[in-house]
Amino acid sequence: MLVKHALEIPAQVVKAGDLTTIQVLLQGPNFAMRRFVMEPGGGMPRHTNTVEHEQYVLRGHARISIGDEQFEVQAGDVVFIPQGVAHSYQNVGEENFEFLCMIPNKEDVVTILGNEC
DSSP states (O other), X not given: OOOOOGGGSOOEXXXXXXXXXEEEEEEOSSEEEEEEEEEEEEEEEEEEOSSOEEEXXXXXXXXXXXXXXXXXXXXXXXXXXXXXXXXXXXXXXSSOEEEEEEEESSOOOOEEEESOO
């Protein structure tokens, strides 16, 4: 696949998340591009990954914890999450929170730590 519209790619429910879906938009030889959508009140619990994350916020407003810090993010913000650092998401806005997330194409082990953001 060289070109495809995002609406042609099915979204999957994020099992550990709340009111959250994921689309794997691209799976290239070196990285994957994913789109997450969190409905108002939705989010993902505190967890770690064995790969880094580079993210670009498309829409909405959320509180993200990364390590011991919390950040309020909105459309146009970029986020870097180093591998192994605990993080969580909570949509604190009244519209969907949407972001692109790029990760290296390596095995990613996710460890759920808890529900706090």
